Amino acid sequence: MRDGSTSDALLEVDHLSVDFSTEAGIVRAVDGVSFSIQPGKTLGIVGESGCGKSVTSLALMGLLPHPAGSIASGSVRLAGTELTSMSERALRRMRGTELSMIFQEPMTALNPVYTIGAQMTAVLRRHEGLSRRAARARAIEMLERVGIPVPSKRIDEYPHELSGGMRQRAMIAMALSCRPRLLIADEPTTALDVTTQSQVLGQISDLQQALGTAVILVTHDLGVVAETCDDVLVMYCGQVVEQAPVSVLFETPRHRYTEGLIAAIPKIRPQRLARLPVIPGTVPDPAELPAGCRFAARCGFADETCTQSQPTLEAVDSSRVACFHPAGSQASQT
Amino acid sequence: MNGPLLDVRDLTRHFPVRAGLLGRSRQVLRAVDGVSFELERGKTFGLVGESGCGKSTLGRAILRLHEPTSGRVVLDGTEITALGQSALKRQRKHMQMIFQDPYASLSPRRTVARILDEPLALHGLGDKAQRNRRVLELLDIVGLGATARHRYPHEFSGGQRQRIGIARALAVAPKLIIADEAVSALDVSVQSQILNLLGDLQAEFGLGFVFISHDLAVVQHVSHAVGVMYLGKLVETAPVDRIYAMPAHPYTRALLDAVPVADPARRGKRLLLQGEVPSPLTPPSGCPFHTRCPQAMPVCRSRVPRTIDLGQDGRPHRVTCHLHDPDIDH
Numbered sequence: 001m002r003d004g005s006t007s008d009a010l011l012e013v014d015h016l017s018v019d020f021s022t023e024a025g026i027v028r029a030v031d032g033v034s035f036s037i038q039p040g041k042t043l044g045i046v047g048e049s050g051c052g053k054s055v056t057s058l059a060l061m062g063l064l065p066h067p068a069g070s071i072a073s074g075s076v077r078l079a080g081t082e083l084t085s086m087s088e089r090a091l092r093r094m095r096g097t098e099l100s101m102i103f104q105e106p107m108t109a110l111n112p113v114y115t116i117g118a119q120m121t122a123v124l125r126r127h128e129g130l131s132r133r134a135a136r137a138r139a140i141e142m143l144e145r146v147g148i149p150v151p152s153k154r155i156d157e158y159p160h161e162l163s164g165g166m167r168q169r170a171m172i173a174m175a176l177s178c179r180p181r182l183l184i185a186d187e188p189t190t191a192l193d194v195t196t197q198s199q200v201l202g203q204i205s206d207l208q209q210a211l212g213t214a215v216i217l218v219t220h221d222l223g224v225v226a227e228t229c230d231d232v233l234v235m236y237c238g239q240v241v242e243q244a245p246v247s248v249l250f251e252t253p254r255h256r257y258t259e260g261l262i263a264a265i266p267k268i269r270p271q272r273l274a275r276l277p278v279i280p281g282t283v284p285d286p287a288e289l290p291a292g293c294r295f296a297a298r299c300g301f302a303d304e305t306c307t308q309s310q311p312t313l314e315a316v317d318s319s320r321v322a323c324f325h326p327a328g329s330q331a332s333q334t
Numbered sequence: 335m336n337g338p339l340l341d342v343r344d345l346t347r348h349f350p351v352r353a354g355l356l357g358r359s360r361q362v363l364r365a366v367d368g369v370s371f372e373l374e375r376g377k378t379f380g381l382v383g384e385s386g387c388g389k390s391t392l393g394r395a396i397l398r399l400h401e402p403t404s405g406r407v408v409l410d411g412t413e414i415t416a417l418g419q420s421a422l423k424r425q426r427k428h429m430q431m432i433f434q435d436p437y438a439s440l441s442p443r444r445t446v447a448r449i450l451d452e453p454l455a456l457h458g459l460g461d462k463a464q465r466n467r468r469v470l471e472l473l474d475i476v477g478l479g480a481t482a483r484h485r486y487p488h489e490f491s492g493g494q495r496q497r498i499g500i501a502r503a504l505a506v507a508p509k510l511i512i513a514d515e516a517v518s519a520l521d522v523s524v525q526s527q528i529l530n531l532l533g534d535l536q537a538e539f540g541l542g543f544v545f546i547s548h549d550l551a552v553v554q555h556v557s558h559a560v561g562v563m564y565l566g567k568l569v570e571t572a573p574v575d576r577i578y579a580m581p582a583h584p585y586t587r588a589l590l591d592a593v594p595v596a597d598p599a600r601r602g603k604r605l606l607l608q609g610e611v612p613s614p615l616t617p618p619s620g621c622p623f624h625t626r627c628p629q630a631m632p633v634c635r636s637r638v639p640r641t642i643d644l645g646q647d648g649r650p651h652r653v654t655c656h657l658h659d660p661d662i663d664h
Contacts, residue, residue, distance in 0.1 A: 048521035049492070149609075164385075165610055193384040193548060194592040195607045201594075202606065220521060223594030227601055247598045264526045265596050266551035268578060275530050276555060279523035282491050 009036035010214050011060075011182055016074035018052075018059050021067075024287035028072070029055040031238040034313075037231075039181065040208065042215040044229035044246070046222060046261075050283055052238040053218045057184045060216070061101050062091040078182065097127045100180040104187035106167040109174070110159040116143070116170050117155035120177055127178045142173040145210075146203045165196040172204060179211050186218040201228055222265050226250055234258045237284060237294040244319035252328050254321035257295045293324070301325045337411065338372040339542040340379075340396070340510055345369045345405035347388075347395045351615060361615050365391040367566035368405070373510075373559075376536060378543040380557030380574070382550055382589065384611050388566040389546045393512045396544065397429055398422060410509055427457045427506035434515035436499035440487040446473070446498055447483035453505045472501040476531060493524035497531070504535065512544045517552060529556060550593050554578055562586045565614055565622040572644075572651035582644055582653040584629050621656065633662055 018030035030052040037043045045053045058064050060076055062083060076083045078098060083091065095101075103109055111119055120139035124130045130138060136155070143151035146169040159167055168188065175183060185204065189197040205228060208215055217229060225232055225246065232249045234242040234257065242255040253259040263277035281298040284290060293311055296302040303325075311322040347366040365388045373379045381389045394400040396407050398414060407414040409429060417425060433439045440449055447469050454465045473482050476497040487495055496516065503511055513532070517525045529552065535541055547553050553560060554574060561571040562585065570583040581587045588607040595601075609626050612618055618625045624634035633656055642658045645651040656662045 048523060163610055193611075194550070194594075195384060195588060196610060198592040198594070198606055199608075221594065222522075223596045226596045226598045227594045250596065250598055261522060262596065264522045266522075266526070266529075266549065266555055267596060268551050268554055268590065268593060270579075272555065272574070275533065276526035278526045278530060280527075282493060282524065 008038065010039045010079055011216075012036045012075075012077045013056075013060070014075045014077075016056065016059060016076060017072040018055050018064065018069060019072045020055075020069045022287070027286045029069070029238055029286065030059065032074070033233075033235075033238075033240050034074075035233055035240070035243065037182070037214050037216065039214055040212045041230045042205075042208070042217055042228055044225040044232040045216060045218045045235060046220065046225055046232060047235035048220060048261075048283060050237075050286065051235040053235050054186055056235070057101065057186050057216060057218050060184060061095065061099065062086070062088070063101070096123055096175075096180065097178045098180055099182040099184065100175040100178070101184040101186065102168075102171050102175045102188050104190050106164075106171040107159060109171050110167065112159055115156050115158055116162070116174075120155070120174050123174065124177055138177060139173070142177045143170065145207060146170070146173045147199060148173070165192055165200070168192060168196075168200055169203070172200070172207075176207050176211065176213065180213060182214045182216070183208070184216045184218070187220070188217070189224065190219070190221070197224075204228075222250075222262060234261070237286065237289060239294065239322065240313060240320075241295065241323070242319060242321045243313070248318050252317075252319075254316050254319050254326040254328065255295075255323045256299045256301055256325070256327060259327050260298075293322075339375040339377075339410055340373040340544070341406075341408040342372070342396060343370050343406040343408075345392065345395055345407060346403045347391055347400050348403045363614050364566045364617070365614065366395055366402075369561075369563075369566075369568050371559075371561055371568065371571055373542050373544065375509075375542055376540040377558040378536065378545050378556050380553035380560040381544060381546045381563060382548065382553050382560065383563035384589075385548065386611055386614065387563040388614070389563050390514050392563070393431070393514050393544060393546050397426075397431060397512060399431070424457075427453075427459075428508050429510040429512070430503035430506065430508040432496075432499050432503050432511060432513040432516045434518050436492075436495040437487060440495065440498060440502075442487055445484055445486060446478075449487070449498065450483075450502055450505055453502060457506050459506060468505065472505055475504065475535070476501045491524075492520055493528060496520060496528055500528075500531065500535070504539075507539070508541070510542045510544070512546070514546045515548070516545070518547065518549065525552075532556065550590060562589065565611065565617050567622065567654065568652075569623065569655065570651075570653045572653075573649050576649070576651050582651065582658055583623075583655050584627050584657070585623050588626075588628070621654075629657060631656060631662075631664065 013035050016030060016033045020027045020029050033056055047053050059071055071084050117139055121135035124135035124138055140151045140155055148154050148169050189200050229246045232246050233240050236257050242258045253262055260279040279298055292307040292309055296306040305324050311324050313320045313322045316326055345366055346368055349363040349365055351361045351363050369392055383389050391400055395402045402415060450469045450472055451465050454468055469483060470480055478497050517528050545556050557574045559573050560577045561568045564585050570586045581590055607626055612625055620636050621634040621639050624630040639654050639656045640659055641652050641654045643650050643652050
């Protein structure tokens with residue numbers, strides 16, 4: 001995966017930037033993000049609140065809040081088709097069949113006044129041209145595959161009659177019912193208990209393998225990333241600061257922010273630590289970003305170069321990292 | 335004074351629920367059902383369990399923010415559950431609460447100075463000048479500068495707001511703080527800052543904490559003893575090192591197993607718990623966990639398990655499970 005240039009990629013995102021108009025003026029929420037994803041693979045996008053990970057995924061789906069948010073520049077190609085210049089009508093046809101999205105809160109995607117079955121069969125009949133009976137059979141099959149017990153009965157219930165975990169499963173079943181090539185999952189398990197989370201993550205990955213779907217998993221939880229992703233993109237203040245295969249990222253994080261994040265995750269440890277490692281300070285205000293590296297003020301390795309100029313993503317072994325003094329290498333990028 | 339800081343005995347909180355057609359049939363939701371534990375001075379009792387297990391209700395019942403249905407709470411020798419309303423109000427300065435969302439619990443129209451002054455004035459702690467000094471001291475303790483006092487909650491980040499919430503809880507110099515998901519809404523980099531702050535405060539002021547959280551890694555870090563709740567009952571209580579090294583209840587084991595590990599090399603080697611938590615309105619017969627338990631025996635369906643103490647060297651390790659009952663034929 002190099003800068004979205006691989007020809008057999010399913011999705012290629014090239015220098016995507018998204019602007020938001022706020023009371024404080026125009027804020028660039030996503031700044032020059034590039035990546036690609038191969039069919040059937042899982043890409044994790046991690047970062048803390050406000051880093052631009054959710055805005056990136058909404059931009060891919062063409063679901064930026066209108067008129068506040070808009071794509072300022074860059075391109076998004078799904079199997080060679082440019083999405084950023086597509087009409088809303090054409091995009092709507094793509095959603096569900098080509099690319100689909102699930103959210104942290106299932107009620108943002110489920111309509112409270114229709115039964116689960118009515119919503120699922122409507123999508124299947126419109127997009128796949130299935131008969132009423134075939135659509136219902138497919139819907140029941142999908143509900144069963146996401147672990148909903150007695151799906152032939154549950155299908156006739158309304159979203160509010162299901163528990164939080166069941167609603168999340170129903171949303172996943174609906175999102176995958178038309179076998180999209182790409183699923184974007186934005187914090188899909190954040191509101192769930194750990195036991196339900198591990199079940200739901202397992203079901204997403206089973207379905208992904210069965211259907212060959214590529215998944216973009218947007219999350220703040222590095223534990224979930226380690227469990228599920230092939231590749232990882234780390235974002236900070238709207239920019240990609242590091243990208244690496246999952247095992248490389250956890251073994252040899254290059255960016256000092258990634259390093260700090262991994263150290264700060266509370267882990268179950270054989271010996272209790274006296275103090276948890278921290279990243280000092282807080283994320284800068286998006287309306288008043290520093291001129292140089294955006295992480296410099298919180299970084300123990302920052303020098304004059306870092307406060308004056310912005311690092312660009314450069315290859316270090318199998319990672320790409322935007323840092324003048326990456327971890328684990330003597331050579332600094334000047 | 336001798337004895338534990340906090341002694342909770344058979345604490346129960348039931349909610350009447352109207353159900354059925356026209357709400358005619360009345361049911362009882364046993365949100366907290368006979369919970370007992372002790373907390374030593376200057377220590378932390380971690381309370382874990384899935385959503386709806388009753389851990390937040392238990393925290394509120396201890397402070398009588400939810401009036402307990404039955405049972406006893408003794409704080410530093412004073413029986414909280416026996417107090418009248420005015421005596422309870424006076425005792426409130428000894429027990430405070432920190433919430434998950436500091437924004438929802440901080441009045442948006444008041445400056446930080448007023449937010450911190452309010453509990454001091456309410457409990458008649460000092461004159462105006464003394465209270466002003468205390469506000470500055472509190473801001474310093476939680477790592478916010480003196481200039482913070484003129485600002486409003488919305489001007490702060492999530493982590494800073496949680497510092498304000500902590501300062502407010504500390505204002506009246508309590509002995510006990512109940513922290514309900516106090517760091518759950520924070521990003522990891524900020525979360526560890528707040529956890530370290532809570533540890534410093536405990537060491538400095540000898541605070542006792544009841545730390546309620548769904549995050550088992552965080553609970554391990556902050557707690558000295560841990561209680562695991564399931565459908566309103568504590569199913570296992572033990573010193574922190576024991577419960578993480580040798581969990582005795584199948585539910586505790588399943589919870590620990592479900593925690594995602596930030597190590598791609600250790601992916602997917604886990605025992606998955608099936609199904610979801612049953613409705614607390616109609617809890618299963620016998621052991622409430624038997625419907626999901628990978629080790630359930632026929633007896634678990636019919637008989638309520640006893641609580642067995644597996645502890646050594648006077649450190650109790652209580653587990654409510656037939657597997658550990660020597661009188662049950664396995």
